[in-house]
Amino acid sequence: MIDISDRIRNKAYMSRVTTAEEAAKLIHPDDIVAVSGFTPAGYPKAVPLALAKRIEREHFQITLYAGASIGDEIDGALARVHGISRRFSYHTNKDLRREINDGSVAYADYHVSVFAQMLREGFMKRPDIVVVEAAAITKEGNLIPTTSVGTTPAMIDVCQKVVVEINVTQPLSLEGMHDVYDIPNPPFRVPIPIVHTGDRIGKPYITCGWDKIVAIVPCDIPDAPRSFKPVDDAGRKMGNLIVQFFKDEVAKGRLPEHLLPLQSGVGSVANAVIQGLAKSDFEHLSIFTEVLQDGMFTLIDAGKVDAVSTASISASPEGLKHFYEHIDEYRKKIVIRPQEISNNPEVIRRIGAIAMNTAIEFDIYGQVNSTHICGSRLMNGIGGSGDFARAGYLTIFFTSSTAKNGAISSVVPMCSHVDHTEHDVDVLCTEQGIADLRGLSPVERARTIIANCAHPDYRDQLTDYLNRAIAATGSQHEPQLLKEALSWQQRYLETGSMK
Amino acid sequence: MIDISDRIRNKAYMSRVTTAEEAAKLIHPDDIVAVSGFTPAGYPKAVPLALAKRIEREHFQITLYAGASIGDEIDGALARVHGISRRFSYHTNKDLRREINDGSVAYADYHVSVFAQMLREGFMKRPDIVVVEAAAITKEGNLIPTTSVGTTPAMIDVCQKVVVEINVTQPLSLEGMHDVYDIPNPPFRVPIPIVHTGDRIGKPYITCGWDKIVAIVPCDIPDAPRSFKPVDDAGRKMGNLIVQFFKDEVAKGRLPEHLLPLQSGVGSVANAVIQGLAKSDFEHLSIFTEVLQDGMFTLIDAGKVDAVSTASISASPEGLKHFYEHIDEYRKKIVIRPQEISNNPEVIRRIGAIAMNTAIEFDIYGQVNSTHICGSRLMNGIGGSGDFARAGYLTIFFTSSTAKNGAISSVVPMCSHVDHTEHDVDVLCTEQGIADLRGLSPVERARTIIANCAHPDYRDQLTDYLNRAIAATGSQHEPQLLKEALSWQQRYLETGSMK
Numbered sequence: 001m002i003d004i005s006d007r008i009r010n011k012a013y014m015s016r017v018t019t020a021e022e023a024a025k026l027i028h029p030d031d032i033v034a035v036s037g038f039t040p041a042g043y044p045k046a047v048p049l050a051l052a053k054r055i056e057r058e059h060f061q062i063t064l065y066a067g068a069s070i071g072d073e074i075d076g077a078l079a080r081v082h083g084i085s086r087r088f089s090y091h092t093n094k095d096l097r098r099e100i101n102d103g104s105v106a107y108a109d110y111h112v113s114v115f116a117q118m119l120r121e122g123f124m125k126r127p128d129i130v131v132v133e134a135a136a137i138t139k140e141g142n143l144i145p146t147t148s149v150g151t152t153p154a155m156i157d158v159c160q161k162v163v164v165e166i167n168v169t170q171p172l173s174l175e176g177m178h179d180v181y182d183i184p185n186p187p188f189r190v191p192i193p194i195v196h197t198g199d200r201i202g203k204p205y206i207t208c209g210w211d212k213i214v215a216i217v218p219c220d221i222p223d224a225p226r227s228f229k230p231v232d233d234a235g236r237k238m239g240n241l242i243v244q245f246f247k248d249e250v251a252k253g254r255l256p257e258h259l260l261p262l263q264s265g266v267g268s269v270a271n272a273v274i275q276g277l278a279k280s281d282f283e284h285l286s287i288f289t290e291v292l293q294d295g296m297f298t299l300i301d302a303g304k305v306d307a308v309s310t311a312s313i314s315a316s317p318e319g320l321k322h323f324y325e326h327i328d329e330y331r332k333k334i335v336i337r338p339q340e341i342s343n344n345p346e347v348i349r350r351i352g353a354i355a356m357n358t359a360i361e362f363d364i365y366g367q368v369n370s371t372h373i374c375g376s377r378l379m380n381g382i383g384g385s386g387d388f389a390r391a392g393y394l395t396i397f398f399t400s401s402t403a404k405n406g407a408i409s410s411v412v413p414m415c416s417h418v419d420h421t422e423h424d425v426d427v428l429c430t431e432q433g434i435a436d437l438r439g440l441s442p443v444e445r446a447r448t449i450i451a452n453c454a455h456p457d458y459r460d461q462l463t464d465y466l467n468r469a470i471a472a473t474g475s476q477h478e479p480q481l482l483k484e485a486l487s488w489q490q491r492y493l494e495t496g497s498m499k
Numbered sequence: 500m501i502d503i504s505d506r507i508r509n510k511a512y513m514s515r516v517t518t519a520e521e522a523a524k525l526i527h528p529d530d531i532v533a534v535s536g537f538t539p540a541g542y543p544k545a546v547p548l549a550l551a552k553r554i555e556r557e558h559f560q561i562t563l564y565a566g567a568s569i570g571d572e573i574d575g576a577l578a579r580v581h582g583i584s585r586r587f588s589y590h591t592n593k594d595l596r597r598e599i600n601d602g603s604v605a606y607a608d609y610h611v612s613v614f615a616q617m618l619r620e621g622f623m624k625r626p627d628i629v630v631v632e633a634a635a636i637t638k639e640g641n642l643i644p645t646t647s648v649g650t651t652p653a654m655i656d657v658c659q660k661v662v663v664e665i666n667v668t669q670p671l672s673l674e675g676m677h678d679v680y681d682i683p684n685p686p687f688r689v690p691i692p693i694v695h696t697g698d699r700i701g702k703p704y705i706t707c708g709w710d711k712i713v714a715i716v717p718c719d720i721p722d723a724p725r726s727f728k729p730v731d732d733a734g735r736k737m738g739n740l741i742v743q744f745f746k747d748e749v750a751k752g753r754l755p756e757h758l759l760p761l762q763s764g765v766g767s768v769a770n771a772v773i774q775g776l777a778k779s780d781f782e783h784l785s786i787f788t789e790v791l792q793d794g795m796f797t798l799i800d801a802g803k804v805d806a807v808s809t810a811s812i813s814a815s816p817e818g819l820k821h822f823y824e825h826i827d828e829y830r831k832k833i834v835i836r837p838q839e840i841s842n843n844p845e846v847i848r849r850i851g852a853i854a855m856n857t858a859i860e861f862d863i864y865g866q867v868n869s870t871h872i873c874g875s876r877l878m879n880g881i882g883g884s885g886d887f888a889r890a891g892y893l894t895i896f897f898t899s900s901t902a903k904n905g906a907i908s909s910v911v912p913m914c915s916h917v918d919h920t921e922h923d924v925d926v927l928c929t930e931q932g933i934a935d936l937r938g939l940s941p942v943e944r945a946r947t948i949i950a951n952c953a954h955p956d957y958r959d960q961l962t963d964y965l966n967r968a969i970a971a972t973g974s975q976h977e978p979q980l981l982k983e984a985l986s987w988q989q990r991y992l993e994t995g996s997m998k
Contacts, residue, residue, distance in 0.1 A: 100899070100976050102973060102974050106940035107940055107976065108940050123937045124937070185851070187759060189694075256685075345889070346690075348846065350845060353686055377976060393685060417977065421919075421920070423918070438624065464882045473875045475600070475876065476601075486982075
């Protein structure tokens with residue numbers, strides 16, 4: 001058996017240590033089960049895998065709450081045995097995606113900043129049981145988190161039954177990196193006292209207490225991080241464009257010399273931008289974001305970064321290894337926060353974060369689709385992009401101008417699903433160029449987006465649509481041809497190409 | 500000449516008093532002119548009217564900035580002489596609307612909370628001249644605002660040339676009702692110290708200084724407030740539904756006994772809801788909003804309200820008269836703030852405002868259109884609805900289930916324009932009923948919205964669309980038939996009916 005005696009700091013409770021199989025029996029059919037984790041980082045593994053085996057034998061389902069995406073040991077393993085009936089509030093798992101898109105799983109995605117609040121408010125039903133990963137349990141029964149904090153504080157706050165997986169692959173040197181600050185429900189809220197990215201305002205542990213801990217399970221399965229696609233040519237171009245854009249903004253006095261705290265979404269383009277910054281002259285940068293990917297380590301290693309705030313360490317396998325090896329250096333600069341703080345609009349608006357996120361498609365007027373392919377098919381969910389896009393100082397979305405070898409134009413007449421409105425989008429970027437939409441009317445935006453961001457193969461087709469829409473509506477404010485607005489996506493569904 | 504000597508508290512500057520015609524000459528062709536005002540309240544009148552006359556003779560255009568909608572003396576008078584080439588960031592004027600929808604005026608609407616920030620950031624070009632209404636000028640050259648604060652502090656902050664209209668119809672007893680708190684650009688921001696609705700954190704005047712004041716113009720034209728349509732049967736039903744919904748939420752422990760600060764948009768339905776609250780058992784309510792309409796006075800007069808925070812007094816002619824007559828009572832409860840505070844996501848999220856706003860249409864999945872008729876034609880703009888919908892504790896949109904005598908269903912398969920996404924919408928309300936969307940998947944939302952909110956005449960048609968979309972997509976997450984999704988609005992354009 002895995003030795004976790006040094007991680008349970010009150011020996012009176014060693015008797016609660018049990019196996020994953022025994023702990024999984026505490027979960028009943030139709031239970032609402034809430035789990036820790038934010039991206040494949042800091043989520044429980046042993047109990048969910050045992051639960052999946054049990055469900056395979058006994059055929060039942062649960063409702064699953066996770067503050068964000070988690071590892072395949074939960075979403076994947078449970079989806080493959082059809083064990084999930086309902087799932088909130090963000091995911092990235094391919095097997096779960098299949099179940100969501102064939103009607104087997106009821107799913108809804110919420111902004112990263114609001115899920116904890118929805119639990120505390122009672123807007124979502126309270127979980128019956130919470131399963132969390134921890135590095136250690138303090139004498140008082142409080143939890144030292146591992147590579148994420150996520151929604152765990154709120155989940156434990158609203159539930160009386162907690163199963164703790166002590167993961168021995170998570171180093172104890174993580175202790176002290178977390179900053180857990182609880183937000184009460186209104187009318188009892190006061191200002192969140194973060195003024196600078198690295199400010200510490202809370203405790204290094206999640207409040208729990210021995211009363212709630214019903215089982216402790218040793219685990220030696222490491223986080224299973226995703227590998228990133230290497231940065232491709234388009235990504236490199238976008239990275240360079242955005243770095244140049246930042247330089248120009250500084251020159252124009254619209255951004256300070258050391259920029260403002262950077263938020264950067266998940267993915268290889270986001271990584272490329274960060275790599276571009278690592279090679280630039282920028283210094284004393286700060287990062288206020290929800291996921292820390294490999295690029296950020298490069299940036300920190302290059303001596304470019306003063307402080308990092310995140311909700312999780314979400315690196316590649318190599319990146320995570322690198323992080324663990326140099327944790328004593330990184331802990332000086334990195335603070336890991338609950339997602340209701342990392343993504344809180346109060347803090348984001350105050351510090352003036354620069355929001356950089358990936359789009360699936362955007363339209364000629366600047367509406368952005370982040371979630372659905374051709375209107376109906378869910379990709380992942382909105383995640384934290386909306387929190388940052390709405391409250392940020394400067395909001396940038398990027399995507400390659402085409403997909404599927406040119407068969408799809410990422411710039412379309414009308415988005416088939418809207419997640420971020422034109423009111424929230426300052427700048428769009430593809431490998432073709434940057435469209436700065438600030439202060440432009442819808443038709444001016446359209447001409448700029450087509451000229452600067454659309455792939456040359458689609459520019460004439462888009463301009464033709466725009467001109468006909470202007471003519472047909474008599475130059476109305478945001479001219480659309482309702483009969484044709486979604487025809488590009490429809491054509492792709494029917495013919496495999498938007499051309 | 501109108502005597503304003505008691506309103507200029509430094510006699511050394513009386514020489515700057517001039518006529519509206521002379522002051523209008525300070526505005527040059529192609530200038531960017533910024534004006535005070537928020538709704539038809541606290542905006543300059545004499546200089547814009549003189550400017551419109553000059554433009555009629557001399558044929559030139561200006562760019563016009565206003566933080567929100569303003570009176571017909573500006574938007575209407577200037578639009579009628581084709582004097583506006585570009586206009587930000589919100590309007591409600593019918594003549595301006597016509598110019599926007601025939602391509603004559605380049606217009607873009609921004610969230611109420613961000614326009615001041617966009618000016619201070621330099622994202623929008625700086626105004627060449629600012630024209631503001633004031634009740635008085637202090638000894639130091641600072642301005643006592645009138646019935647709104649709007650974006651005036653930021654406009655003056657970024658401009659060196661200010662024309663002040665002293666409006667003698669605005670009582671000097673307005674002094675002390677305003678709370679002007681300036682927000683610096685990041686990285687220099689600190690928490691906005693509002694914890695309770697009525698907290699006063701700033702100054703009772705707008706900082707300006709004599710150096711910037713280039714002309715002072717006496718004015719005796721009163722605010723020209725809008726009349727509201729009387730509350731109709733549908734409005735009354737929605738008011739009652741929402742009051743009952745609040746009672747149920749309190750009973751379920753999801754809202755405190757005295758509710759949370761209420762935000763209520765412009766319009767007769769909003770007024771009906773407030774009237775419903777006035778007749779209810781609720782007490783010690785608080786109002787955190789951007790516009791104070793007649794209904795709010797009823798609520799205050801009924802002794803139901805402890806504190807009110809607003810960006811303007813936007814009553815009907817009768818309501819405004821009532822306000823002026825009882826100003827000594829109202830000033831004990833009302834604080835008038837700059838719009839970047841009244842709509843700030845930091846404060847809204849903290850105090851947990853209940854956001855109640857009107858929709859033009861919403862779709863079966865809960866996306867909301869607040870701005871465009873049939874996709875292309877602008878109605879007004881997004882205003883503050885997005886600030887409150889996104890950051891609020893509970894977000895409600897309401898609209899009558901049909902318009903144009905039943906020819907239009909306000910519930911459609913897909914919105915022809917999206918301003919608020921499904922991620923931001925908790926509750927929808929029509930006179931048919933309430934759809935509580937919290938914790939529902941998209942298809943569950945659709946069934947609930949059709950059953951509870953759609954007009955009976957359209958329910959079968961909507962259900963038929965939903966069922967066919969589910970079948971055609973194989974139960975994808977948010978099933979849409981792209982070929983048909985916008986056909987309802989298209990049918991209305993072609994036949995005059997969605998049936």
